[in-house]
Amino acid sequence: MRRSTGDEAANDEIESSEAESIEAESTEYSLAAAAEAYASAEASAHESAVHEASAHQVTDAAAPVVATSDxxxxxxxxxxxxxxxxxIGMFATIFLAAFEAMAVTTIMPLVVRDLDGESMFALAFAVPLAAGIIGMVLAGNWTDRSGPLPSLITAAALFVVGLVIAGTATDMTVFIIGRFVHGLSGAAVIVPLYVIVARAYPEALRARVFAGxxxxxVIPSIVGPALxxxxAETFSWHWVFLGVIVIVVPAAAMMVPPILRVRDLVQGDASVPWSIGRVGWATLTAVAALAVSLSKELxxxxxxxxxxxxxxxxAFAARPLLPPGTLRAARGMPxxxxVKFVVAGAFFGSEVYLPYLFIENYGMSPxxxxxxxxxxGLTWAAASWLQGRLTHRVSDTRAxxxxxxxxxxxxVVVLAVAAFTLPPVIAFVAWALAGASMGFMYPRFSVSVLAQSKRDEQGFNSAALTISESLGASIALAVTALVSSAIGAGAFTADFAVTVAVAIVGVVIAGRVRPPGVPRG
Incomplete structure (x- = not known):
């Protein structure tokens, strides 16, 4: 994505402040780490936010007297x-996007049973993840060109359309179309929100907004699944989608008046070109990931x-979207x-099957x-808080x-539960441990990447983290579906065996996170 040029010192200053805000999310506001698990657009949004904040700061440097409407x-x-x-509107929008992401995992077994779509279970998760890759790249480019308002309104409207399609679906194909629209817009809506923070809020408030x-x-990860x-049990799974519309519309509406008061939020930079190449690579990446999901039908x-x-x-299409050397896990930032690609695939590839396992094999309610x-969700947040207090004692690589x-x-414990029908409480404890493991290492991905990035590379590299996360989860879901379809009986065991194998790869390459020349510690 193109960056504005101009007063170099001003550019460095504002980018540094944005980097500090992101680092604050991973340390002082350590609950932000949990956000990364459920927000596949956060880092890409940061890329656009850095660009917009830089442009604003450069303008200010050229004209010290700023109109109150700026x-x-x-x-x-x-x-x-x-x-x-x-x-409040921004908080509500993100809350609802997060709630939908968590809620769908819980109710999907009911959806596929009701719509006779068991064979498309994994595809229903892979589609929105893949669509999100396109959404975050497209929204970032559009926001750079036209300001955040057009992309925000469009993404919010599409989000509602996706909810309506999914919530009124009578067959699995229509439901997945709704999930595509939902995933595309859910990722895209986050991007302009981050730009709004960069343009409308003073620097002193940004870290507090990011903490919000x-x-x-975090809150939906704790209350969303059970709610x-x-x-779904009291009314119908349809209302998990349709009920959210009642809140989405007023949440978007309450943001419009204050946005219209700020000139920078309704004006863009027409000189920013459409990144056709970047959007094209993102689209090809998403299509290829979905092709893996559909291959099981052959x-x-x-x-x-x-x-x-x-x-x-x-892998080929993702190369322009990722730092050089990522595919071979070159030491340091790549x-x-x-590693984030791998652990995201292992964790989220397992997460979608756990409720399904409990409902199908243990007869549990959703x-x-x-x-x-x-x-x-609780252990993720707790471990995130803990690692924030151990920053100076535990290195990023060690974490x-x-x-x-x-x-x-x-x-491995979850796999044993599925293979030997062990008491489900064992899986509950094991999954709590899995959440803690993610909370402990996830903040360090952002911290490590920002520490190794040049200022003019922070946005691209941060976006790469989120793209790798979405792609890893999407491909892992596709492979688990392929393997379980081929095996038939014992499908849950096969699913978790795949994710264990993926997680082992993460252990093998985790040590390579340490940058070249940095002593082990």
Missing amino acids: RLPDAKGPLSAPYTWLS FAAAW AGLV DDPWRWIAAGVGIAVA ATVA SLAGVVLTGA VEIGAFTLVLAL
Whole structure:
């Protein structure tokens, strides 16, 4: 994505402040780490936010006297006037996007049963993840060109359309179309929100706004699964989608008046070109990932050939979106992005099957099955807080090594539960450990990448982290579906065996996160 040029010192200053805000999310506001698990657009949004903040700062340097309409007045906090409705609207939007991401995991077993779509279970998760890759890249480019308002309104409208399609679907194909629209817009809507923070809020308030965003992701991870299960049991799974519309519309509407008061939020930079190449590579990556998901419909040996080709094409298409050396896990930043790809695939590839396992094999209700996800959300947040207090005692590399190894242990236990029908409480404890492992290492991915990035590379490299996460989860889901389809009986065991194997790769390459020349510690 193109960056504005101009006063170099001003550019460096604002980019440095944005980097400090992101680092604050991973340390002082350590709950932000949990946000990364459920927000596949956060880092890409940061890329666009850095660009917009830089452009604003350069303009200010050239003209010290700034009109009052260029930025909202200073205030004591994000909830103080004139930021009140804007902050509440942004929080509500992110909260709802996060709630949907968590809720779907709990109710999907009911959806596929009701729509006779068991064979498309994994595809229903892979489609929105792949669509999100396109959405975050496209929204970032559009926001750079036209300001955040057009992309925000469009993404919010599409989000509602996706909810309506999914919530009223009477067959699995229509439902997945809704999930595509939902995933595309859900990732895209986050990008302009981050730009709004960079343009409308003073620097002193940005870290507090980001902390609020983090809470908006964490809270749904704790209450979302059980609440979604309760709604599905009491009414219908349809209302998990349709009920959200009642809140999405007013949340978007309350943001518009304060946005219109800030000139920078309704003006873009027409000189910024459309990044056709970047959007094209993102689209090809997403299509290739979906092709892997669809390959299971073919007969042997073509399913394996098609899957292999799809993975190869996805890897090739993702190269321009990732730091050089990522595919071979080159030491330092490329390996950091690669490890996140692997652990995201292992964790999220397992997460979607856990409620399904409990509902199908143990006869649990959706709300009770969702409790296992709630436990992981709590331990994720707790471990994130803990690692924030151990920043000076545990290096980024060591934290990633500990997290990757612990994740393997947790997934091995989950595999044993599926293979030997062990008591489900064992899986609950194991998944809580898995959540803790992710919370302990996830913040360090962002910290490590930013520490190794030049200022003019921070946005691209941060976006690469999120793209790798979405791609890893999407491909892992596709491969688990392919393997379980080929095996038939014992499908859950096969699914978790795949994710254990993926997690082991993470352990093998975790040590390569340490940059060249940095002593081990």
